[in-house]
Amino acid sequence: MIMSMKIRIFSLAAGLALALTGSLSARDNYKDTWYVNDHLATTDNVRNLAHIF
Known part of the structure; x- marks a missing residue:
């Protein structure tokens, strides 16, 4: 029971790190x-998302 919980937490942490x-x-x-394709609307979303990280 505890072992499966450890594995679950480890896989969650590994997924987050990845x-x-x-x-x-x-x-x-x-x-x-x-930055080159600045006229595309999606680039702003991607850039804002990237700045969070």
């Missing part, structure tokens, strides 16, 4: 492309 690092690397990629 999402965070993924967004950080994505932010670096977006810097190159999205």
Whole structure:
């Protein structure tokens, strides 16, 4: 019972860390492309989302 809880917490933390690092690397990629394509409405959403991380 306790073991399954530990695994659940660990997988949750691992998923969170993966999402965070993924967004950080994505932010670096977006810097190159999205600032160029500034006329697109979606770029503002992506940039705002990237600035949170």
